[in-house]
Amino acid sequence: MAISQSKEARYEAYLRSIAFVNNTAYVEEKIEQKKKFLIICEGKNTEPCYFEGFPVPSKSVIIExxxxxxxxxxxxxxxxSQEExxxxxxxxxVFDYDIKPDEAATQPQDFNSSIDKAEQNGLKVAWSNDAFELWFVLHYQELESNITREELYDILKVKWQLVSFHNxxxxxxxxxxxxxRHNDFNGASQELAIRRAKKLHKQFGVDKNYAKHCPCTTVYQLVEELNRNKKK
Incomplete structure (x- = not known):
């Protein structure tokens, strides 16, 4: 008497019989696991709202x-990060340098050491010098020389056609x-922003005096990771 095949064995044999012809090999389809993110923002509105907009279900954005x-x-x-x-x-x-003249004596060391500490503890940092808005400006144009946050605001005020930036x-x-607004819409190009940000970042090489890296932003690195994990 012939021994009947298990349900699993019959199903596997069926898949092999219908899916492959001309001696092609059987390949099991694998579903790619998506990364999960915890994004901790210093800013109150700009940064968290921007990252909340990415269609990445596995992300969590909090404000500290x-x-x-x-x-x-x-x-x-x-x-x-240590919570279960x-x-x-x-x-x-996610934070920026945010120049404060009254903290000139301590601010560079705090900025530099915070980035180092994060990396030493397995965290990643999307930092900007001087302001997060540099990332937005790079969607519209290249920047090569040092620029203040107020100058960044002036550029965006024109691009966004605002009467008052702060209000x-x-x-x-x-x-x-x-x-x-920055997903390849109305003159903004995320692809160009990434390319321009990489160019600015590269010019400072391996120097770890991040407080002197201006203009510069590593926000593009987080954006690239989120893009890789967007829902289909």
Whole structure:
């Protein structure tokens, strides 16, 4: 009496019989696992609203406004990364240099050491010098020389056709449109922004005095990772 095949064995034989002809090899389809992200932002509206716009279901964006130094924000991120629900997430800190003349004596060291501390603890940093808005400006044009955040705001005020930058562009309602606004729309090019940001970043080489890297932003690195993990 012939022994009947198991259901699994019959199904595998069936797949082999219908899916492959001309001696092609049997290949099992594998579903690519998507990364999970925890994005911790220093900013209140601009950065979190922008990253919330990415169609990446596995991301979590939180705001940490209780930190008055970059190092304290990184300490917070390290603590969050160790929580059970975040252990399988890639953790990113998002902050900018934000020049403050009254903190000139301590600000460079805080900025530099916070980036180093994050990397030493397995975290990634999407930092900007001087302001996150540099990333937006790069969607429209190249920049090569040092530029203040107020000059960045002036450029964007024109590009976005605003009467007042601060009274409009910093509101949560306006910030919620940043992803669509900079996703290859109305003269903005994310592809060119990435290329321009890489060019600025590369010119500083391996120098770790990040406080002197201006204009520069590594936001493009987080954007590239999110793009790779967007829902289909």
């Amino acid at each position: 406004r209780g930190c008055n130094t970059k190092n304290k924000l990184v300490d917070f991120a390290i603590k969050k 629900e975040n252990k399988d997430r890639e953790v990113w800190c 409009t562009a910093k509101t949560i309602e306006y910030c919620k449109g940043h992803y669509d």
